[in-house]
Amino acid sequence: MIMLLAGVLSGLPVAALADPLNVQVVAQPPTVSTVLGGRFMITTEVKNAGSAPTGQILAHLNVASIAGDVYVDPEDWSQNRSQQLSLKPGESRKLTWEIQAVNSGRFATYVVVVPFGDSATGNEPVKVSQMVTVDVAQRSTLSAGGALPVVIVVPVLIGLAAAAALFRVRRRRGPAT
């Protein structure tokens, strides 16, 4: 009987027994303008608005392109995109995210909060911050024209020096018999 009861209980969705994730996530600033390669920081404040501790939760940063056809690899934008935390009722925590703009265009960055570890059952709603719009201007610092003098002059100078050295060696040896 006990075995049967345990089996029935284990089959129930656990989310139905636990408090839903009740947190507020606010991201700042609302917009960022930078150039390609520029580094910037956004902050998010995660607040437990519920009456129970959150347990372990995970705040995760994401980046998406919102204009044009730009492929975004969020790992390139930020090396640390996940932060784990737990909050008591009413407690809030400020999280900072260091980001580098690695593509030009218009992007949205946002932070999503999900349950972590044992507190995740697979059925809870996730909480998402409002998006931070990031405008990244193109910057071109490399050009073929800039590299051309070095690319040509260096081998030419070394070639001339090598030719002079070989000429001197041949002259020292004298004419071939």
Place this chain on the structure above:
Amino acid sequence: MTLQVAPPEVGTSPDVMATAERRRGWLVVAEQESRDLWTSGRGLILLLLFSILLSAVTYLTSTNQALNFLEQRESVNLVLQLAVAVGVLVTLVVSADGISGERERGTLESLLVTPVSRRAIIAGKLIAALTMWFATFIVTIPYVWVLARGVGILGQAMALGLFVGTLVAVGLGSVGLLISGVCNSNKTSIAASLFLLLILFAPTQLPSGLPQGWFFEVLLRANPVASALAYISSMLVEGHSWTEDLSYLITPLLTALIAGGALVFAGPRLLRLTPGVSAG
């Protein structure tokens, strides 16, 4: 090489003799070897080939229209890694010619009768081979400057290249001289050295998409060239601090210490008319 240290009975002026006595033997050998390397045009031809290679890579990198900021750091990293790898290669080739070349050209005998210790001869040859590395490094500066403009990593890249490259060049230059001492002919010595370098470069050429488990990590860290290049990459591309991945430099440092130490101890036995450490 024909060492120009005249014995007293030849009638050299007392001033010259006093100067020669004051100067240490290794310095005389290093100077003479370097002069041979550079005035014969041999070093300059290697340097010319090196600069053509860097020119080709730099031009291809800078004409890539899709290049973005991160890739620019990567292109600095690419050119610097190439410079270190090829700079070490030519240093190894020059040092691999050091002893077996003298044997083959029949000039080792005259070198051995000069009043310079065998260790000093070995040290001088190693220093002369290292001038090749320093020359390739100087040639690299304008290329890195062109690519690093606007990213603000020129100073860091050059300091990193000089430090890491010198460490690897000392280690592999010593290995080259050891190989040269035990090889019968110059061809064998250079071929063995190049083969060794090929083995050392192999792990760096594995596709990055391959699963890289603990075995790859061991392979990478056990290899002085691959681990030195990984250290450069971690600082330039990933932006790590100089202390963060310092463990990558353990193998290059150990190679320099072990090969350099072996050269100091076995050097006098290697520098003989017949190859090998135990030859008669």
